[in-house]
Amino acid sequence: MRRSTLGTLATAALLLAACSDVPDGAVEAQALECPPGEEGCDDIQPVGPGGSMEVEMGNFYFEVTETAAVTGEVEITGINVSDAFHNLIVLGAAEGSEIVEADGGEEDTATVNVFAGEWTIICDVPGHRAAGMESTITVYATEEELENAQEMGETDVDRDQELDPAAG
Numbered sequence: 001m002r003r004s005t006l007g008t009l010a011t012a013a014l015l016l017a018a019c020s021d022v023p024d025g026a027v028e029a030q031a032l033e034c035p036p037g038e039e040g041c042d043d044i045q046p047v048g049p050g051g052s053m054e055v056e057m058g059n060f061y062f063e064v065t066e067t068a069a070v071t072g073e074v075e076i077t078g079i080n081v082s083d084a085f086h087n088l089i090v091l092g093a094a095e096g097s098e099i100v101e102a103d104g105g106e107e108d109t110a111t112v113n114v115f116a117g118e119w120t121i122i123c124d125v126p127g128h129r130a131a132g133m134e135s136t137i138t139v140y141a142t143e144e145e146l147e148n149a150q151e152m153g154e155t156d157v158d159r160d161q162e163l164d165p166a167a168g
């Protein structure tokens, strides 16, 4: 189990062991809640200071431009730099989590409750995910971990600057 390598999540992982697997799309991240109706599962919410991140949405890519995402309530701002509608959905986040939706040239902010880990984001406008609007975002366990990643140049922002999807 890859998620067991996330030491700080060990307890949560044990508590969730009786539940179904992490939902589709969540990579090394905990499901936010047990599937509704499943026996022996308590809802587990991420506890942490939360944070924020900014993601540029274009034809057809996501580029993380700012990140301060720590487990808890993470506010995601999507900035649509194209002239078409795009959205941003965090796969595996709790049902009912808001999603970012923005017409061309607009921006939108939504809050998701997420555990530390790596989460898949997509735009679910038909065809957009296949065209390239799929990426991952990293949510850190602590502010210290986030700062370390920033010092090491290993954040999503560093990754995306290297890939420079906008230039592609």
Ligand SMILES: [Cu+2]
Pocket (backbone or CB within 6 Å): 085, 086, 087, 123, 124, 125, 128, 133
């Ligand atoms: Cu899109």
